[in-house]
Amino acid sequence: MHFVFMGVSGSGKSTVAGQVAERLGLPFAEADSFHPEANIAKMSAGVPLTDADRRPWLTALATWIAEHERRGESTVMACSALRRDYRDILRTGAPSVYFLHLDAPTELIAERMRARKGHFMPAGLLASQAATLEPLRPDEAGERIDIAPPIETVTAQALRIVAARLRG
Numbered sequence: 001m002h003f004v005f006m007g008v009s010g011s012g013k014s015t016v017a018g019q020v021a022e023r024l025g026l027p028f029a030e031a032d033s034f035h036p037e038a039n040i041a042k043m044s045a046g047v048p049l050t051d052a053d054r055r056p057w058l059t060a061l062a063t064w065i066a067e068h069e070r071r072g073e074s075t076v077m078a079c080s081a082l083r084r085d086y087r088d089i090l091r092t093g094a095p096s097v098y099f100l101h102l103d104a105p106t107e108l109i110a111e112r113m114r115a116r117k118g119h120f121m122p123a124g125l126l127a128s129q130a131a132t133l134e135p136l137r138p139d140e141a142g143e144r145i146d147i148a149p150p151i152e153t154v155t156a157q158a159l160r161i162v163a164a165r166l167r168g
Helices: 013-024 037-044 051-070 084-091 106-115 123-132 151-167
Strands: 002-006 028-030 075-078 097-103 142-146
Touching (some): 002 013, 002 051, 051 075, 051 084
Parallel strands (some): 028 075
């Protein structure tokens, strides 16, 4: 199985997904590290990415999933995956991709973004991401996780979900 922790910037995807991967000994991919420099420059300047900007990035992520699928390895990824069609591209990498949507009111996420340091995504792009976000649909494998509780609580819930799905 391949687990994609999705949501807008500032939702805790990297933190929660990284901890889940580490605790379960699974390969981890931070989707932001797959962005070409041009995408990072645009986002750093506060310019939202277009679908044309995202397509090669999403394809590279699906390829990463496919490589691990061929090896029989389950994986964990932190990726915004804001729209259904983006998730559809990720699903081309393997038949069993499960999305965990880390979600909370935009105001809470904005507050957390203002407090963090050293990330290229400015808080000003949150409104653009929130407008782009398409929540998981009933026919998509996945579930929503409320990120309002402390990060330790969110991580523990995510760990239970992933571990249970790995056990079948």
